[in-house]
Every structure is written in structure tokens, then in C-alpha cells.
Amino acid sequence: MKKPTSLLFALASSVVLLSHCATKPQPEAAAGPKTAATTSEATDELDDYAVVQVSDPLEPLNRATFKLNDGLYSYLFKPVSKTYETVTPRPVRRGLDNAFENIKFPVRFVNSALQGKFDRAGKEVGKFGLNTIAGVGGLFKKSDEIPALADVSAEDTAQTFAEWGLGQGPYVVLPLLGPSTVRDAVGLAGDYALNPANWGFAAQGSVRDLAWIPSLANNIRLMPDQFSRYDESKANAVDPYVSVRSVYYQNRKALEEQ
Amino acid sequence: MKRRSLFALVFAVLCLQGPMQASTAEAEQQLRKAVDEVLSIADRESDKGKLAEAVRPALMRNISFETMTRRAVGPGWKLFSAAQQKQATQLFTTLVIRTYSSKFTPGERPVMSYQAAVSPAAGRVDVPTKLVYKGSRYSVTYRMEQAGSWKIVDVVIEGVSMIANYRSQLDSQFKSGGAASVIKSLEQSVARPS
Numbered sequence: 001m002k003k004p005t006s007l008l009f010a011l012a013s014s015v016v017l018l019s020h021c022a023t024k025p026q027p028e029a030a031a032g033p034k035t036a037a038t039t040s041e042a043t044d045e046l047d048d049y050a051v052v053q054v055s056d057p058l059e060p061l062n063r064a065t066f067k068l069n070d071g072l073y074s075y076l077f078k079p080v081s082k083t084y085e086t087v088t089p090r091p092v093r094r095g096l097d098n099a100f101e102n103i104k105f106p107v108r109f110v111n112s113a114l115q116g117k118f119d120r121a122g123k124e125v126g127k128f129g130l131n132t133i134a135g136v137g138g139l140f141k142k143s144d145e146i147p148a149l150a151d152v153s154a155e156d157t158a159q160t161f162a163e164w165g166l167g168q169g170p171y172v173v174l175p176l177l178g179p180s181t182v183r184d185a186v187g188l189a190g191d192y193a194l195n196p197a198n199w200g201f202a203a204q205g206s207v208r209d210l211a212w213i214p215s216l217a218n219n220i221r222l223m224p225d226q227f228s229r230y231d232e233s234k235a236n237a238v239d240p241y242v243s244v245r246s247v248y249y250q251n252r253k254a255l256e257e258q
Numbered sequence: 259m260k261r262r263s264l265f266a267l268v269f270a271v272l273c274l275q276g277p278m279q280a281s282t283a284e285a286e287q288q289l290r291k292a293v294d295e296v297l298s299i300a301d302r303e304s305d306k307g308k309l310a311e312a313v314r315p316a317l318m319r320n321i322s323f324e325t326m327t328r329r330a331v332g333p334g335w336k337l338f339s340a341a342q343q344k345q346a347t348q349l350f351t352t353l354v355i356r357t358y359s360s361k362f363t364p365g366e367r368p369v370m371s372y373q374a375a376v377s378p379a380a381g382r383v384d385v386p387t388k389l390v391y392k393g394s395r396y397s398v399t400y401r402m403e404q405a406g407s408w409k410i411v412d413v414v415i416e417g418v419s420m421i422a423n424y425r426s427q428l429d430s431q432f433k434s435g436g437a438a439s440v441i442k443s444l445e446q447s448v449a450r451p452s
Contacts, residue, residue, distance in 0.1 A: 043328045043335050046382055046403060049425045094393055144395070151388065151395070225394075236357045238427040238443045246426040247418050254417020 054249055056171040065173040066241050072176065073227065081223035095139040096221045100197060102131045102138025107194040111155035115163040123152045153258035157194070158187025162256040171245060178230070179248040281404070282375040285383035288408040289400050292320035293370065300362050310359040317358065322409035323351040329411075330424035331440060334432035342437045349444040350424075356448075357420065358413070366392055383408070 041050040056062065085093070105128040112121035127143040135142040143149040161183050162168075169182030180188065192198050197218040200211030230244070237243035295316045303312045327343075327350040328335045338346065368391040375385045381404045389396045401412040401419075412421045431440045 041333050043331075043333060044325075046379060047329050049329050049332070049419070049422050151397075232361070233423075235360060236353050236447055238424070238431060238447050242427045242430065243423055246423045250418040250422060251416055257417075 054171055054245065055168070056245070058170055058172060062171065062173040063241055065175055066244070069173065069176065069178055073230070077223060078227055080220065081227055084220050085224050093221065093224070096217070097225075098131070098135070098141045099138040100218050100221060101141075102128060102135070103196050106196060107157070107191050108152075108155050110194055111157055111160045114160045115155060117155070120152060120155065123149055127152065153255070156187060156255075157190030158184040158252070159256050160190075161187055171248075179244055184252065281381075282377050282383050285402045285404070285408040286372060286375045286385050288320075289385050289402060289410070290372070292316070292410065295320075297367065300359075300364075301367060304364045306362070306364055309362060309364075310356050313359055314355055317355055318351075320410055321354070322403065322405055322411050323347055323354065325403065325405070325409075325411045326350065326354060326421055330421050330428055331432065332425050332429040334429065334437065334440070338437045338440075342441060346437075346441055346444060349441065349448050352448050353444065354420070363392070370398075 042048070088096075105124060109121055109124045109128075112118070112124055127149050130142050130146075130149070131138045131140070134140075166183055168184070171179070171181050172185060174180050174185060177185075177188065193202065195218075197214045201215045203211070233244045233247040234240040296313050299313050299316055300309060303309050324347055327347040330350060331338070331346060335343070368389050370390075371388045373386040373388065375383050377383045383402045385400045385402060387398050387400065389398050396416060398416075399414040400410055401414065402408050403411045412419055414420070428440050428443070431443045435442075
């Protein structure tokens with residue numbers, strides 16, 4: 001019981017800390033009709049891609065971590081991911097993905113509610129119920145067949161912080177986990193704590209009782225998708241570090257706006 | 259006073275709606291045609307290595323690579339010589355075609371559904387789509403502009419704009435070493451096996 005309490009405390013104190021040193025984030029090369037087209041940065045009147053510098057004071061360290069991660073991915077984790085893809089037929093992987101996403105329901109439900117999006121929270125309950133019962137414990141994503149439930153934007157803890165007006169803080173490349181910001185990293189800890197797949201491990205904290213298996217399985221099943229996204233942001237890039245950073249900021253901004 | 263301005267607004271919207279709808283419909287139709295064309299080529303080509311070359315002519319017809327390159331480079335573009343602009347456009351075209359075609363896996367046909375197109379400015383239409391590919395759902399918005407015919411000027415996948423992404427990279431290249439540095443970095447990316 002000690003573990004979750006201390007995790008919760010760490011989470012709460014970092015939120016307080018964050019709100020004190022909150023600086024407004026500056027999205028990088030934002031694409032959207034809201035940006036002024038007539039700045040000196042524009043190349044023509046319909047150009048709205050003005051480049052805004054992101055807050056990256058740790059860039060030298062981040063670049064080093066980025067390189068380290070890239071090596072770890074290539075030589076350690078991609079082989080694991082490939083092996084998983086080879087030994088598991090696609091329908092099985094699909095089913096596992098669906099089941100783990102279904103189990104993650106508290107992350108989406110709690111954060112929808114914390115943002116006051118009760119309609120969305122209600123839809124999450126509907127999705128969870130439908131997929132668990134009609135989808136055999138979440139193995140089949142029955143909710144995709146219902147238009148109203150097919151595109152419910154998934155909320156997470158970092159989006160809740162954004163909704164509450166917390167500043168993003170500087171960009172950080174986390175060892176193993178990759179691109180994030182100070183705020184979003186705290187959000188990741190929140191998501192981890194809210195995901196039932198991790199509860200067994202977090203509560204026991206012992207390797208001997210097999211409670212770590214769901215958590216590990218969840219991380220392995222996520223790999224193929226994450227690596228394909230990572231490789232895509234890197235492929236054909238002029239500067240892979242900047243490309244991955246830009247993809248991160250743009251994607252998070254889009255999620256926050258939904 | 260308030261009522262009158264409301265009336266003026268309603269009237270203005272009514273006046274605008276006619277031509278606006280016509281242009282969004284036209285842009286969407288052009289996009290559907292382009293997407294169908296590219297998908298049917300991608301469907302026939304089973305060799306992933308040859309895909310980029312196979313779809314190249316169709317993409318050349320439907321994408322405005324000049325606009326894309328200019329905006330990807332950013333304000334520094336004005337300081338490029340005509341020859342440098344041409345060279346940068348050629349290199350960037352190859353890069354975009356490669357980026358686009360690398361997303362296809364032979365034998366996997368994406369299912370697209372089109373959503374209501376919007377026109378954020380005169381001569382510009384954004385067409386949001388939902389894409390189901392290999393069992394996953396993606397949101398993809400095509401940004402189109404009218405230059406004679408309607409052409410694609412950006413593809414925004416899950417909120418990530420391809421052009422904004424290149425702008426962040428190429429703008430810093432320009433700031434560090436001018437047009438020569440931009441072209442050199444593009445050459446290096448094209449030379450790197452994808």
C-alpha cells in the first residue's frame with residue numbers, strides 16, 4: 001500500500017511545483033487557421049506556418065538522450081518488438097491491443113471528468129461496457145461499429161493539466177520513454193497510476209508474485225505501433241531530433257484542442 | 259443597434275455561402291479523384307521499392323510542390339536565387355513523394371471517409387478525413403489551395419502537419435547557413451536510403 005501513496009504524493013507535489021513555475025508553452029510551427037498569415041515570417045498570404053521557438057533549454061542534454069534512446073531502440077527494443085510481431089499472429093495482437101486499451105478506461109474516464117467533459121466521460125462508460133460485454137472482455141472493439149462511439153478523443157492526465165492552464169515547461173527527452181515536456185512527464189506518471197494494467201505491480205512492487213506481467217505485456221504490445229510512429233517521424237527528416245520534437249508538439253497540441 | 263449588426267451578419271453569411279460551398283465541393287471532388295488515382299496505382303504496385311516512382315506522376319499532377327517547398331523553407335525563401343529555388347523544389351519534391359509513399363504497405367488498402375470540408379480563407383479548403391488502415395483509425399486533413407485547379411498543399415496526420423514539421427527543420431538550417439545549408443541538408447536527406 002505504501003507505493004501508490006508515495007506515487008500519489010509525488011504526483012501532487014509536482015503539480016503544485018509545476019503550477020508555480022508555469023510558463024506558457026509556445027507551439028512549434030503551428031498549422032491552423034488561427035495563426036496570423038501576415039507576419040514577417042510568412043512566405044505568401046496563405047502561409048500560416050510561422051515558426052515559434054519551442055522551449056528547449058536542455059537541448060544539448062536532450063540530443064544526447066535522443067541518441068542514447070535511438071541506440072537502445074535499435075539494438076535492444078526493436079528486436080523485442082520484431083520478435084513479438086513474428087511470434088504473435090496479427091488478430092491476436094489486435095485483440096491484445098483492444099483489451100489493454102479497454103482496461104485503460106479509468107485513465108480516459110477520470111481525465112474526461114476532471115476536465116468537465118462529462119458527455120465524453122459518459123461515452124467512455126458506454127464504450128467500456130459495450131466492449132467488455134459484447135466484445136468478450138475487450139478483445140473486440142465493438143464500439144468502432146457505432147459512429148457516436150468510434151471517434152471519442154482519448155483524454156489523458158497531461159491533457160487535464162493543459163486544460164487546467166498548467167504551463168508545459170521545457171521539452172525533455174526522457175530516457176527510454178522519449179519525447180515529453182516536464183508537465184507531460186508528470187502526466188505520464190498519472191496515466192501509469194490510473195492504468196489498472198499497472199496496479200498489481202505498483203501495489204506489490206515485488207518481482208516474485210507475477211503481478212508485473214500485465215504491465216510488461218502492455219509495454220511490449222505497445223512497441224510495434226510506437227516504433228512505427230518513431231521511425232516515420234525520423235524517416236526522410238533533415239534533422240531527426242527537430243522532426244521528432246515538432247511531431248511531439250503538434251500532436252499534443254491537437255489532442256489538447258479536442 | 260445590435261439587431262441590425264446581427265442582420266448584417268446573417269445576410270453576409272448567406273451571401274458568402276453560395277460561392278463558398280461551390281469551392282469546397284470542387285476541392286473535395288478534386289481530392290477524391292486524386293486519392294482514388296493514387297490508391298489504385300498503389301494497389302497495383304506490389305514492390306514497395308518501386309512505389310515512389312509509380313505514384314510520382316499522379317502526385318505531380320495533384321500536389322503543388324512549389325507552394326510546399328516555399329513554405330517548408332520559410333521566410334528565407336526570398337533570399338534564394340532562382341536556381342536555388344528550383345533545386346530546392348526538386349529535392350523537396352523527391353522527399354515528399356518518398357515520405358508519402360513510405361506510408362503504404364503493399365496489399366493493405368486504406369478505407370477513407372470524407373467529412374465536411376471547410377474553407378478557412380478564400381482560395382483555401384481543408385478536407386478532414388478519417389482513415390482506417392491496418393485496423394487503426396487516423397484523422398488526416400488535406401489542405402488544398404486553388405491555383406488554376408485545386409491542389410494539395412499539406413497533409414496533416416493526427417494533428418501533425420508535414421509542412422510545419424519541415425519548416426521547423428529547414429528554418430533553423432537557413433538561420434545557421436543560408437540557402438546553401440538548406441540545399442545541402444535536403445541533398446543529404448535525399449541521398450540517405452529511406
